[in-house]
Amino acid sequence: MSTIIEANNINKYFRKPMLFHVLKDISFNINKGEFVSIMGKSGCGKSTLLYILSTMDTDYEGELILGGQKLTGKSGNELSKVRNEKIGFVFQFHYLLPEFSVLQNVMLPARKLGRKSYNEIEKDAMKSLSLLGIGDQAKKKASMISGGEKQRAAIARALINDPKIIMGDEPTGNLDSKNSDNVFNIFRQLSSELGISLLMVTHDQDFAKNTDRIIEMEDGHIIG
Amino acid sequence: MTDFKIILEITKTHLLSRFKQSSIAALGVTFGIGTFIVLVSFMTGLNNMLDGLTLNRTPHIHIYNEIKPSEVQPIDRSEEYKNSYNVIRSIKPKRSQERIHNALPLMAVLTKDNRVKGITSQVAAKVFYISGSIELNGVVNGINVADEVKLFNFGDYIIKGSPENLLRNSNGILLGAGLADKMSLSVGDRLQLSSVNGGVFPLKVVGIFQSGLADIDNIQSYVNLKTAQEFLGEGSNYISDINVKLWDIDKAFLFSKEISKQHQVTAIDIKTANAQFETGTTIRNLITYSVSITLLIVAGFGIYNILNMLIYEKMNDIAILKATGFSGNDVKLIFISQALIIGLIGGLLGLIFGLFISILIDHTPFETQALPTIKTFPVNFKILYYVIGIIFALVSTFLAGYLPARRAQSIDPVDVIRGQ
Ligand SMILES: Nc1ncnc2c1ncn2[C@@H]1O[C@H](COP(=O)(O)OP(=O)(O)OP(=O)(O)O)[C@@H](O)[C@H]1O
Ligand SMILES: [Mg+2]
Numbered sequence: 001m002s003t004i005i006e007a008n009n010i011n012k013y014f015r016k017p018m019l020f021h022v023l024k025d026i027s028f029n030i031n032k033g034e035f036v037s038i039m040g041k042s043g044c045g046k047s048t049l050l051y052i053l054s055t056m057d058t059d060y061e062g063e064l065i066l067g068g069q070k071l072t073g074k075s076g077n078e079l080s081k082v083r084n085e086k087i088g089f090v091f092q093f094h095y096l097l098p099e100f101s102v103l104q105n106v107m108l109p110a111r112k113l114g115r116k117s118y119n120e121i122e123k124d125a126m127k128s129l130s131l132l133g134i135g136d137q138a139k140k141k142a143s144m145i146s147g148g149e150k151q152r153a154a155i156a157r158a159l160i161n162d163p164k165i166i167m168g169d170e171p172t173g174n175l176d177s178k179n180s181d182n183v184f185n186i187f188r189q190l191s192s193e194l195g196i197s198l199l200m201v202t203h204d205q206d207f208a209k210n211t212d213r214i215i216e217m218e219d220g221h222i223i224g
Numbered sequence: 225m226t227d228f229k230i231i232l233e234i235t236k237t238h239l240l241s242r243f244k245q246s247s248i249a250a251l252g253v254t255f256g257i258g259t260f261i262v263l264v265s266f267m268t269g270l271n272n273m274l275d276g277l278t279l280n281r282t283p284h285i286h287i288y289n290e291i292k293p294s295e296v297q298p299i300d301r302s303e304e305y306k307n308s309y310n311v312i313r314s315i316k317p318k319r320s321q322e323r324i325h326n327a328l329p330l331m332a333v334l335t336k337d338n339r340v341k342g343i344t345s346q347v348a349a350k351v352f353y354i355s356g357s358i359e360l361n362g363v364v365n366g367i368n369v370a371d372e373v374k375l376f377n378f379g380d381y382i383i384k385g386s387p388e389n390l391l392r393n394s395n396g397i398l399l400g401a402g403l404a405d406k407m408s409l410s411v412g413d414r415l416q417l418s419s420v421n422g423g424v425f426p427l428k429v430v431g432i433f434q435s436g437l438a439d440i441d442n443i444q445s446y447v448n449l450k451t452a453q454e455f456l457g458e459g460s461n462y463i464s465d466i467n468v469k470l471w472d473i474d475k476a477f478l479f480s481k482e483i484s485k486q487h488q489v490t491a492i493d494i495k496t497a498n499a500q501f502e503t504g505t506t507i508r509n510l511i512t513y514s515v516s517i518t519l520l521i522v523a524g525f526g527i528y529n530i531l532n533m534l535i536y537e538k539m540n541d542i543a544i545l546k547a548t549g550f551s552g553n554d555v556k557l558i559f560i561s562q563a564l565i566i567g568l569i570g571g572l573l574g575l576i577f578g579l580f581i582s583i584l585i586d587h588t589p590f591e592t593q594a595l596p597t598i599k600t601f602p603v604n605f606k607i608l609y610y611v612i613g614i615i616f617a618l619v620s621t622f623l624a625g626y627l628p629a630r631r632a633q634s635i636d637p638v639d640v641i642r643g644q
Binding site: 047051054056057076077080081083084085089091095096097098099100108109111112113157161169 | 229230234237238240241541544545546547548549550551552553554636637638641642
């Protein structure tokens with residue numbers, strides 16, 4: 001099985017308000033199509049790690065490799081491109097641009113990539129939205145739909161460029177159990193059917209239990 | 225390169241979602257540019273009018289014979305006192321004629337010169353105007369009225385009668401408005417001129433002229449060249465002034481030096497004679513530009529403020545865009561194009577607003593005794609000012625947008641996401 005993401009000896013410090021060693025020697029791999037969850041106590045550094053893995057945070061020591069390509073040390077513009085093309089990200093809050101329609105939000109990363117025509121992108125976006133059960137909300141303004149619907153629209157957006165990996169920081173954190181199950185099933189489907197790797201931070205035991213592997217963190221270390 | 229259409233789409237959405245603030249920012253630019261257009265059109269209109277007033281009737285080179293003491297006094301020629309320091313008090317000029325020596329050959333030379341557009345010759349004489357019991361002193365100029373009309377727009381200053389009347393009537397006189405007033409004379413009336421040596425000439429008023437300068441209108445009048453020569457008892461070679469109009473006014477200075485050296489006459493160019501006009505023009509331009517730039521700086525601060533506020537409000541959007549793969553440059557472009565669109569729309573409205581007010585001013589009646597040819601306020605409609613205006617608008621809004629856009633470019637999405 002091929003490795004999608006590889007983290008080697010990642011260390012991260014916060015210097016303000018005082019020197020604080022958040023991530024200590026983090027090393028792990030995620031394979032193609034693998035569904036991995038990260039668990040750990042609040043404040044142990046899960047989000048911090050995710051920001052580094054998603055290339056948004058470049059202030060760390062160690063090495064990050066995505067699909068065989070070393071990302072550490074690349075310029076901001078190159079990393080933007082990598083994020084656009086290969087990484088999907090699902091946040092816990094503030095998912096969408098509120099003044100655009102749901103459909104436009106989903107299409108945005110693909111239009112930035114510019115690989116397909118507008119019509120193809122629109123078709124892909126509609127397909128993803130339907131897959132996630134919110135095809136009927138596509139033309140609504142993003143600020144007009146419910147939290148669960150926003151969350152699913154954000155997943156559709158993460159999917160639009162056929163990324164190698166989707167990362168999420170508590171993507172079901174503020175969903176009810178029905179919606180949460182729904183989202184979990186979608187993730188499951190993506191990894192098994194499309195071979196997309198998934199890395200999800202979660203506090204939800206049931207959610208984590210059903211993933212392929214759980215990475216347990218404590219105090220900036222990986223403990224299992 | 226990112227598809228610029230998405231950038232513009234985001235820009236448009238941001239502007240429309242903050243329509244009120246964007247409009248106010250654009251209005252600031254409109255006001256700045258509009259004021260610039262109005263000021264610059266009006267000020268340069270005024271400049272052109274005032275310059276025209278001078279240029280129209282002022283010869284580029286004025287040739288005459290100035291009576292002045294000889295530069296070389298007899299003692300300077302003496303060998304004996306050559307190395308001494310000679311002081312002579314109370315030097316008086318030698319009595320000589322006021323005519324230009326050899327005027328006719330000089331005129332022939334000037335007419336042939338290809339720098340010269342045309343020349344007019346005049347005979348000036350001091351006179352007394354006699355009408356009934358009133359006797360006023362003044363100056364009468366003998367002119368070739370057709371040439372004066374052609375070269376120096378003489379016709380513009382005739383407020384009653386017409387210059388042709390003088391041409392047709394060898395005993396006609398064009399009277400200064402002030403003189404006509406004092407002597408209660410009007411077109412068709414008669415008066416007498418008396419020369420300094422006592423001769424009396426009966427003349428008929430064929431027109432009234434008003435130059436706008438009371439000092440001139442109170443003493444000056446015009447007759448035909450020949451009439452003036454007869455009046456002085458001189459022949460047709462008696463000429464006291466030659467006025468030269470050139471094709472290129474900038475050559476006046478050097479040409480005047482050349483004439484006075486070669487022909488032993490006094491030749492004064494227009495710039496030397498009217499040095500204050502350049503200064504006035506420069507100062508009016510300076511005022512125009514500094515007022516406009518001040519207004520644009522104020523408008524620029526407005527745009528700066530509004531963009532800063534917008535960026536603060538759109539922090540989440542910026543973070544999302546960056547997280548989904550838009551680069552810092554893209555984000556910068558979004559905000560700079562917002563500033564430029566505000567500048568473009570505000571600037572174009574400013575041009576229209578400026579044009580409208582200019583047209584209004586252009587149609588506002590403005591009649592004054594001093595300027596008989598002007599009926600409305602002078603406005604200079606020149607396409608160049610509109611080009612400068614829109615460039616002004618774009619440059620100032622770009623500068624105002626640049627700093628906030630740079631700030632947006634460097635926003636760290638992690639900070640924003642963590643801040644939730
Ligand atoms: N910008 C920062 N400056 C200083 N310390 C920070 C900063 N961001 C986070 N921290 C600290 O780093 C530690 C890890 O934060 P992080 O957000 O990664 O925790 P987490 O594991 O995601 O917690 P949670 O489950 O509550 O989301 C925390 O102790 C936090 O206080
Ligand atoms: Mg967290």
